[in-house]
Amino acid sequence: MDAIVVENLKKYYIVREGFKGRKVVEALKGISFSVRRGSIHALLGPNGAGKTTTIKVLATLLLPDDGKVLVEGFDVVKEADKVRKRVGVALDVSKGFYSSISGYENLVFYGLLKGMDFNYAKRRAKELLELVGLTDAANRPYYTYSLGMRAKLAIAKALLSDPDVLLLDEPTLGLDVESARSVRNLIKELSTSGKTILITGHNMHEIELLADSVTIINNGTVIASGTPAELKSKLGLLHKVNLRINKDGEEFVRIVKDLMPIEGISVSDLGDSIKIAMYIRLSRDELIQKLFEFLKNSNYRVLDFSMEEPTLEDAYLAVVGGTISG
Amino acid sequence: MKALLYRELIWFKRFLADYIVSWVLPSAISFMIIYLPVTISDVNVVIDKFSSIVGVRLDITSVIIVTLIMSSLIPVVSVVINDIIQTLFSEFKFLEVSSTILETTTIRRYLLANALVRPILMTFFVTMYLIPALTAVLGLHGLVVYIYIELALQLTSMVLGLYAALFAMLITFYTNISRPWSIANSIPPAILAGSGIYLQAYSIPPILRLFAQTTPVPQAVELIQVIALGMSAPNITHFLAVTAVLLSTYLTLTGFMGVKTDIKVRK
Numbered sequence: 186m187d188a189i190v191v192e193n194l195k196k197y198y199i200v201r202e203g204f205k206g207r208k209v210v211e212a213l214k215g216i217s218f219s220v221r222r223g224s225i226h227a228l229l230g231p232n233g234a235g236k237t238t239t240i241k242v243l244a245t246l247l248l249p250d251d252g253k254v255l256v257e258g259f260d261v262v263k264e265a266d267k268v269r270k271r272v273g274v275a276l277d278v279s280k281g282f283y284s285s286i287s288g289y290e291n292l293v294f295y296g297l298l299k300g301m302d303f304n305y306a307k308r309r310a311k312e313l314l315e316l317v318g319l320t321d322a323a324n325r326p327y328y329t330y331s332l333g334m335r336a337k338l339a340i341a342k343a344l345l346s347d348p349d350v351l352l353l354d355e356p357t358l359g360l361d362v363e364s365a366r367s368v369r370n371l372i373k374e375l376s377t378s379g380k381t382i383l384i385t386g387h388n389m390h391e392i393e394l395l396a397d398s399v400t401i402i403n404n405g406t407v408i409a410s411g412t413p414a415e416l417k418s419k420l421g422l423l424h425k426v427n428l429r430i431n432k433d434g435e436e437f438v439r440i441v442k443d444l445m446p447i448e449g450i451s452v453s454d455l456g457d458s459i460k461i462a463m464y465i466r467l468s469r470d471e472l473i474q475k476l477f478e479f480l481k482n483s484n485y486r487v488l489d490f491s492m493e494e495p496t497l498e499d500a501y502l503a504v505v506g507g508t509i510s511g
Numbered sequence: 512m513k514a515l516l517y518r519e520l521i522w523f524k525r526f527l528a529d530y531i532v533s534w535v536l537p538s539a540i541s542f543m544i545i546y547l548p549v550t551i552s553d554v555n556v557v558i559d560k561f562s563s564i565v566g567v568r569l570d571i572t573s574v575i576i577v578t579l580i581m582s583s584l585i586p587v588v589s590v591v592i593n594d595i596i597q598t599l600f601s602e603f604k605f606l607e608v609s610s611t612i613l614e615t616t617t618i619r620r621y622l623l624a625n626a627l628v629r630p631i632l633m634t635f636f637v638t639m640y641l642i643p644a645l646t647a648v649l650g651l652h653g654l655v656v657y658i659y660i661e662l663a664l665q666l667t668s669m670v671l672g673l674y675a676a677l678f679a680m681l682i683t684f685y686t687n688i689s690r691p692w693s694i695a696n697s698i699p700p701a702i703l704a705g706s707g708i709y710l711q712a713y714s715i716p717p718i719l720r721l722f723a724q725t726t727p728v729p730q731a732v733e734l735i736q737v738i739a740l741g742m743s744a745p746n747i748t749h750f751l752a753v754t755a756v757l758l759s760t761y762l763t764l765t766g767f768m769g770v771k772t773d774i775k776v777r778k
Contacts, residue, residue, distance in 0.1 A: 246613045248777045274614050280607045283518070290521050297514035298615040342611075 188350055188381035189220035189243065194252035196238050196405075212238045214405040215252065220398070222349075225372065225382045227396035229389075229501055235405045236385040237276070240352045243383065244274040257349055270299075273343035276354045278336035284328040288319055288338045291327055292345055299346045306345075313341040317371065333364030340371060351375065351382045357391060369395060389498035399497070401504050409504045413497045418468040422495035422503060423448055426463045426476070429489035434459035437485060444475055458488050469494060512624050519632045533590060534640035537582035544578050544709065564711055565736050572648060573740060579644055580660055580739040581708055581732070586637040588728060589699035591630045591668050595675035596695040599625070600683045609776075618776060619769025622676050626765060630672035634664050659738045663747075666754050667731040673761035674726055677768065684772050706732045727754045 196213040213235045220226040228236045241247040242254055245265045254260070259267040282291040289310050296306030314323045317337040322330065330338065336356060343351055356372070357365040365388075372395055376382055386392055392399065393413050400410040409416055430437060434452040438461065441447065449464040465472055472492075480487060523530065548557045554571065562569045565577060599622070603609045612621050638661060645653030678698065682691045705723025707715055723729050730750040737746075 241610075244610075244614050246610055246777060248774070269614060272614070274610065276610050277607070281610055283606060283608060285525055286518070286521050290518075294514050294518050294521075295611055295615070297517055298611070300615075303513060303517070 186222055187219040188222040188257055189218075189226070189383060190253070190255040191219065191239070191243075192217050192253040194239065194242060194254055195250045196235070196242060196247065197250050211405055213242075213249075216400075216402055216405065216407045217252075218400040218407060218410055220381055220383055222381050223376065223379050224397040225376045225384060225395050227392045227399045228383065228385045228402065229387075229392065229399055230402040231505055234402045236402060237354055239402070240274070240276065240354050240383065240385060243268075243350075244272055244276070244352050245269055246274075246276075270346070271349045272352060273346060273348035273350070274352045274354075275336075275339040275343040275356055276352075278339040278354075278356055278358060279332055280335070281339060281342075282327045282335075285326055287324045287326055288330065288334075288341075289314060289323040291338070292342060295342050296345050301346065309345050309347075310341075313344055316344070317341045318367065332359045333361060336360055336364065336368060340368065344375070349381060351380055353382060353384045355386050356384065357386065357388065365391070389496065389501055393497040401501060403505050409500075413500070414469075416497070416500045416504075417495050418470075422499050423464045423466050424469060424472055424495065425493040426461075426465060426472070427489070427491045427493075428461045428463070428487060429455070429458050430461065431458055431486040431488060434461055437461065440479065440483075441476075444479055445472065512628055515624050515628045516632070519629055523632075523636055530636050530639075533586040533637045537585050538579070538640060538644065540585065541575070541578035541582040544582075545574060564709065565740065567740055569740070576645070576648055576656075577736065577739045578709075579648070580641070580656075580735055583638045583641055583660070583664065584706075584708060584728065584732065584735065585699075585703060587634050587664050587668055588671060588702055590633050590637050591671045592675045592678075592699050592702075593692070593695045594633060595626060595629065595672055596679040596682060596691055596698075598629075599676075599679040600691040603683050604689075613776065617769070618773035619766055622680065622765055622769045622772075623762075626672035626676035627669055630668035631665055634668040635661070638664060656738060656741075660735055663731055663734050663738065663750065666751075666758075667727050670727050670754055670757045670761060673758065673765050676765050677761065680765075680768055680772050684775060702726055702728050705729070708732055725757075727757055730754070 193215045194213050194217070195211070195215050198210045198212055200208045200210050202208045216235065216239065218226075228239060230236050238247065242249050242261060243256055245261050245268050248262060254262075256268045257271045259271070261268050282288070283294070286294070292310035292313065293306045296309055297303065301309070311320075311323070314320050317340055319334060319337055319341065322334055327335075327338070336358075340353070340356060343353065353372070357368050360368060369391060372382060372384065384392070384395065396413060398410070398412050399416060401408050401416075434454070437459070438450055438452060441463065442450075446466045447463055448466050451462045453460045467475070469492075545557060548560070558569055558571060558574055561574045561577065569577070602612065612618075641657050641660065642654070645657050647653070649656060675698075678694065682688050682694060688694065701719060702723050704710070705715060705719035705721070706729040707720075720729070727750065730753045734747060734750045
C-alpha cells in the first residue's frame with residue numbers, strides 16, 4: 186500500500202511586483218506521484234522546481250490549491266491533525282530551533298508541542314540524541330552547534346514522535362563527508378525499520394545510494410519517475426563498454442555495429458591485443474545479452490571486459506536538460 | 512500549554528540575569544522617586560506630593576510601599592508586551608522555528624496559549640522581588656499584600672498578553688515591518704503614562720488616557736494603589752468588569768484573527 190499519494194497537486198503563490206502589482210507564480214502545476222510504504226522515495230529537480238513546496242504541503246505547512254494529497258490515508262487539508270501525528274519533518278536542517286536553549290531542551294519542547302507526556306518527551310529526546318550521536322552536545326546551546334550537528338538534531342526532531350512517514354528536505358546539505366555518511370546510514374536504517382521516507386536533494390550519488398524510487402520535477406511538473414534503474418533504462422542512456430580482444434578489431438567493430446546501436450567507438454592496437462571502447466544506446470540487460478551471445482558464437486577471445494553504467498546524474502541531466510547525454 | 516510552560520521555565524533559567532535586572536530596575540526607580548526629590552527639598556514635601564497624587568494622607572512607609580508596588584507595573588507591562596510581540600516576530604522571521612510550530616499545531620492555538628500562559632509566568636517572574644521587599648517593610652502582612660497585588664497583576668497581564676498578541680499578529684503577518692521593537696517599545700510607555708502611574712489624572716493628555724483605556728492598566732493602577740494603601744475591602748468590581756470585557760473582546764479577536772492568519776500563513 187502507498188503511504189503517500191499525491192494526485193494533481195497544484196500550488197500557486199502570489200508575489201508582489203513593485204508597489205501595487207501582484208503576480209501569480211505556479212509552483213506546482215498538477216503533480217502526481219505515490220510512495221510505497223517502507224520505501225525511500227526521492228524528489229529531484231533544480232532549484233525552484235517545487236520540491237520543498239511539495240514537502241511543505243505533505244507536512245501540512247502549506248495548503249494545496251487543488252488536487253488530493255493523502256498521507257497514510259489521511260487528507261492533508263481535512264485531516265491535518267491526523268497527518269501531523271504521523272509525519273516527521275526536517276526542513277532546512279541549518280535552522281528551525283531556538284538558539285539560546287540546548288538541543289535536548291529544543292527536542293523536549295517540540296515533543297510537548299506534539300502533545301507528548303513530559304516524561305516520555307524527555308526520554309525520547311535522550312534516546313534520539315544518542316541515536317544521532319549528539320549525547321555529548323545535548324546540553325550545549327543550539328547556537329554552538331556545527332552544521333552537521335544541526336542536521337543531526339533536525340533528523341532527531343523529525344523522529345521524535347516515532348512517525349510512520351519522514352519528510353527530509355536536503356538532509357545532508359552542507360555537511361562534511363563524515364557527517365553526510367552518518368546521516369545517510371541513519372536514513373537507510375530507518376527505511377529498513379519500516380519508515381516511509383520522502384527525501385529531496387541535489388547530490389545524485391547520494392540519492393542513487395539511498396532511493397528506491399525517484400520522481401523528477403521541473404517547473405512544477407513531473408517529468409520522469411520510477412526506480413533509478415528504470416529511469417536510466419527508460420531514457421536509453423549510453424553504456425560505455427571497454428573490451429580487449431585477441432585479434433582483428435575492425436572486423437569485430439563491423440559485426441557489433443550491425444548488432445547494436447553504437448553511438449561512438451574507438452579502437453586501439455596494443456600490439457598483442459586490440460582495445461575497443463564503445464558507447465552503446467541500449468538497456469543494460471539487452472546489451473549484455475546481445476554482446477555475450479555474439480562473443481559466445483564467435484572466435485574472439487575476450488582478454489578484458491568492463492562496463493560503465495550511466496549514473497542517476499546522467500539520467501537527471503538528460504531529463505532536466507531536455508537532452509540525453511552519455 | 513505544557514510546551515510553553517516548559518520553554519518559559521528554561522528561558523527563565525537561561526535569562527536569569529535579565530530577570531535580575533527587571534527586579535533591580537523597578538526597585539531602583541521606586542527608591543529614586545523618593546530619594547531624589549528628598550535630596551533637593553524635604554521629606555515632608557515629598558510625602559505631601561505623593562498624598563496629593565493618591566488623594567489620601569500618607570506616611571513615609573506608605574509612600575515606600577506605594578512606589579514599590581506601582582513600579583512593579585513597569586516591568587509587567589513592558590515585558591509582557593515586548594516579549595509577546597518580539598518572540599512571535601523572531602520565531603517567524605529570524606529563528607525560523609515557524610515550521611516547528613506549524614507542523615504541530617495551529618497559529619490560533621499557539622497564539623492563544625502564548626498570550627495566556629506566558630504573561631502569567633512572566634508577571635510572576637518579574638514581580639518576584641516584591642515578596643522580600645514587601646515582607647521587609649510590612650512583615651508577614653506584606654505576603655498578604657503581595658498575593659492581592661499579584662492577582663491584580665496576573666489578570667491585567669492576561670489581557671495585555673492577548674492585546675500584544677493582536678499587535679504581534681499584525682506586525683508579523685500583515686506588514687513588512689522589519690524592526691518590530693520600534694513598535695513594541697513604544698506601546699508600554701504610552702500605556703503606563705496614560706494610566707496615571709505617578710501622575711495626577713488631569714496632567715495626562717486625553718489621547719494617552721484613551722490609549723491606555725484599551726487595556727485594564729488604568730484600573731489596575733487604581734486598584735493597586737488602594738491595596739498598597741492597606742484599605743481593607745477594596746472595590747474590585749470596576750477593575751473586574753473592565754478586565755472581563757477586555758479579556759473576552761481580545762480573546763474573541765485573537766481567536767478570530769488566529770484562524771484567518773493560520774490560513775494566510777499556510778497559503
